[in-house]
Amino acid sequence: MATRIVQFDNVRKHYQMGPVTVEALRGVSFGIEAGDYISIMGPSGCGKSTLLNLLGCLDRPTSGRFLLGEEDVSQMDDDALSAVRGARLGFVFQSYNLIQQLSVVENIEVPLYYQGRPEDESRERARELAARVGLESRMEHKPFELSGGQQQRVAIARALVNDPLVILADEPTGNLDSTSGAEILNLFDDLNQQGKTLIMVTHDTSVAKHSRRSIRLRDGHLESDVRH
């Protein structure tokens, strides 16, 4: 049995929208083991994004408990959450979200910068990862000089740079053509083979097929949780 690295216990999340309280998550419980590859699916408005924000420590649950590694992050303050994000999580977004004024290598080393790692060490590691995702010839390019697939690979390298517990991907192939999308999914498969834990939000069943386990949400509840 692998180590459990994510534990959700009856997590609820409410938003106050003017006079109305929106219940985005109405008590969700599940656990994730290290090395797993999970896809989260569901129709829009089902709470996918909310769940991803909670998993990404960008937001705190209204009630319930969320353990990441061995730490209860559900009640941490803002600074502690930033530290957790920087050290434990890797993010891959639909629209790549690279910083425009920075080069490929500089983008990759941003998480290390906020952890206060020495510059030469971070630079070394960023170069390594750029090579690993196949961008050794593009290290000093700016994001706007790269194709969508290349930008997403930079984002993946950035997600790996801090050796995170979990990599969170939000529709990583949503903005890509099918060829680049397939390349990215293959890269994810490789990473998972190497033991990385991946959580991917998608609404595309063919993309979800790459994962080992699918969690389906509906109206803020866990609808199904299947392994395939």
Added chain:
Amino acid sequence: MSAINPITAFRGLTLARLKRTVRLGIKSLWLHRLRSLLTVLGIVFGVCSVIAMLAIGEGASYEAQENIKTLGSQNIILRSVKPPEEQKVTDKGSQSYVMQYGITYTDVKRIRDTIPGVTVVLPARIIRDYAWNISRRVDCELVGTVPWYPEMRNHRVAAGRFFTDTDMDGKSSVCVLGAEMVPALFPLETPLGKHIRVGGDYYLVVGVMEPRGQAVKGDESQSDASKSTGKRMYVPLETVKMRYGEVLMRRRTGSFEAERVQLHEVTVKVASLDQVMNVAEAVKQALEHGHKKKDYEVVVPLELLKRAQDIARIFNIVLGSIAAISLLVGGIGIMNIMLASVTERTREIGIRRALGARRRDIILQFLVETVLLSGAGGIIGVLLGVAIPFVVTWTADMKTIITFWSPLLAFGISALVGIVFGIYPAIRAAEMDPVEALRHE
């Protein structure tokens, strides 16, 4: 158990970290070069004008104070003034009327004998006439005075000598020329040992005075002395008394007027600086007592000096206010652009927050950018501000003084403006919800 390394990395603000933040800031500003430049112009002009104006103001007040100092700060100068009402009477009235006014020998005696603190009294008679060197003519003032005039008025002899007690006693016809007269009368040769003619008399030139700045005028003086052309020649007082007597005739078209003036100008030297104001007051009272009309004026260089210093101070306050306002405007300009920049870079802020940036990291980033902007503006402003006074001195021939503290102060304030006006945009950036920021288009 998989390798979960604890979050232990030191994340305090180190110099290396600050350096990287500064580099990042420069990168971000460089991305929008033109915008950064325009943003900073307000600060540039603010700083530049402060330094330039202070330098020009300082130069002007220095010159004024130097001029006043040449009058001697321990001196009190009395001048005879033609009373204005009297002038009207003579204009339409009888032509044989001899006007009598001004400071008298009695006044001088009273001042010297009764007021404590008065050390030396220097009388002078000033007669306006033409001085001739063969066919060259100069309109000048013939100053009949005493041999110790140079020391008392801080006016030194440049060549030759001043006249002596012997000249004085012997009523000899010697003169010392003001530097301003020399080029007009003796353009090619040295005047020493030559003779010049004034009226019907010849005078031997024994010395030439040093040039001095623009003659400093008394307040609202209308005296003959203050209409001075700056061209003066100095002759022993006794000689002048003998040659001209006390009644002066002036021919004008259709009429002539006569005035009886004993002394035109009297300089009173006070023993010490702190007595000057009291002695001046006593002199004023003594004169008021002896004169029915206000036919004299009292100029106290020390008073003028104090007034000049007061004016300089007010000038500095006004400049300071203008500077403060222009830097405030510059600061608001920077804040405006930084707020726009924060909105524009909401996405970047969201990304950085997701990747582990704390609120204070975001604050630092934006604050550093603002301070870089205003600091760069300050440096450009200092360079321009230091250059402008040189240009002014070179083109307009005005004295300018750049005090060492004015660039420092201006630069310091501009950096401070950066911090003050950078705080709010930076906090706005840091307070953003990372989820919202990431969703921002």
